[in-house]
Amino acid sequence: MTIEKALVVGTGLIGTSAALSLREKGVAVHLSDIDAQAVRMARELGAGREWTGEEVDLALIAVPPQLVGERLAELQKQGAARAYTDVASVKVDPIADAERLGCDMTSYVPGHPLAGRERSGPAAARVGLFLGRPWALCPGPETGAEALRLTRELVALCGAEAVTVGAAEHDSAVALVSHAPHVAASAVAASLAVGDDVALSLAGQGLRDVTRIAAGNPLLWRKILSGNAMPVAAVLDRIAADLAAAASALRAGDLDDVTDLLRRGVDGHGRIPAGR
Numbered sequence: 001m002t003i004e005k006a007l008v009v010g011t012g013l014i015g016t017s018a019a020l021s022l023r024e025k026g027v028a029v030h031l032s033d034i035d036a037q038a039v040r041m042a043r044e045l046g047a048g049r050e051w052t053g054e055e056v057d058l059a060l061i062a063v064p065p066q067l068v069g070e071r072l073a074e075l076q077k078q079g080a081a082r083a084y085t086d087v088a089s090v091k092v093d094p095i096a097d098a099e100r101l102g103c104d105m106t107s108y109v110p111g112h113p114l115a116g117r118e119r120s121g122p123a124a125a126r127v128g129l130f131l132g133r134p135w136a137l138c139p140g141p142e143t144g145a146e147a148l149r150l151t152r153e154l155v156a157l158c159g160a161e162a163v164t165v166g167a168a169e170h171d172s173a174v175a176l177v178s179h180a181p182h183v184a185a186s187a188v189a190a191s192l193a194v195g196d197d198v199a200l201s202l203a204g205q206g207l208r209d210v211t212r213i214a215a216g217n218p219l220l221w222r223k224i225l226s227g228n229a230m231p232v233a234a235v236l237d238r239i240a241a242d243l244a245a246a247a248s249a250l251r252a253g254d255l256d257d258v259t260d261l262l263r264r265g266v267d268g269h270g271r272i273p274a275g276r
Contacts, residue, residue: 003027003153005056007080009071011035011042013117014087015062016125019047021158024127030056042122055079058150061086064220065227069097076104083147085111085154089174090227091138091167106144109151110167112136113160114178120217128159135160138167175231182213182221183232184239189214 004027008019011033019029019042029048033039039050059081061071065088072084084107088094091110098108115133117124135155139148155162165173189211192200225232242261249257 003057003150003157005030005054006154007032007051007056007059007075008048008062009033009059009075010062011038011047011122012062013120013122013124014113014115014129015060016042016045016047016122017115017127017129018060018062018087018113018154018158020045020125020127021130022154023048025157027157030054038122042125045122045125047122047125053078053080056081058082058154059084060154061088064088064223065090065094066097066223068094069101069103072098072103072108073101076107081107083107083109083144083150085109085137085147085151087111087113088227089178089224091136091170093227095138095140095167105140105142107147109143109147110138110140111151111155112138112170112174113155113158114174115160119215120220130155131159133160134163136170137162137164138170139164140167171228172231175228175235179225179228179232180235180239182216183225183236185211185214 003022006019006022006027007030008015008022009032011019011031015033019031022029023046030051031039031042031048032051033042043049059075061068061075061084063071063086068086068088072086075081075084086094088110089112091112095110099105113130113133113135115130115135117129135158137148137151137155152162192211246258246261249255
């Protein structure tokens with residue numbers, strides 16, 4: 001193991017879960033966050049100790065996408081680490097911000113673990129959050145071999161599986177498998193606001209499964225969606241067209257289109273990798 005000391009900047013769900021995973025593997029973890037209470041809670045959970053400026057092997061930047069470039073520039077100016085990565089759920093805009101701010105792109109590996117929970121904050125963190133989960137890495141043409149090696153080691157220490165993908169391809173992919181599904185689940189959950197108590201008393205596990213992710217933090221998701229707006233909109237247009245066609249067919253009493261949608265739903269569900 002070559003990562004002996006790591007810095008986690010941002011002690012929310014993802015940052016604290018990564019810190020806990022690293023601590024379990026014997027890595028000395030330092031914590032930083034503009035929210036002193038979040039750092040204190042993460043420290044009390046055993047995620048590490050507060051950072052006082054010492055240099056580390058790898059810095060993990062776990063802040064909202066629009067802040068990644070700014071934090072990266074600050075950390076590199078301080079000489080905080082040998083290599084840097086982030087966990088933002090979109091990649092094109094943070095990379096562009098980093099380039100615009102003059103960051104050293106050789107020591108930076110853009111990343112995104114495909115793991116999470118509907119709860120947020122350090123209290124929701126857990127050491128096994130990334131086990132068996134894909135962790136996207138989006139190295140660019142300037143990315144150095146040492147930075148990539150250290151980031152891959154971080155992914156392995158967290159129990160995840162590294163998947164190398166281009167930044168634009170990543171953003172298009174997560175629009176399909178993460179961001180648009182969240183909006184769709186929110187639309188279903190929002191329809192429940194007009195349901196009466198009798199209807200909601202009949203709610204079963206199926207409804208809970210469909211709407212679970214809709215309990216996520218709206219302000220956090222607004223930031224995520226704003227950074228991937230066009231790809232998400234394209235997916236939502238396709239979903240909306242299917243739903244509109246199904247509604248029209250139901251009104252007309254012709255269920256062929258609805259049956260086709262249900263069959264395509266079975267096929268699509270069958271393509272989800274086992275265990276995810």
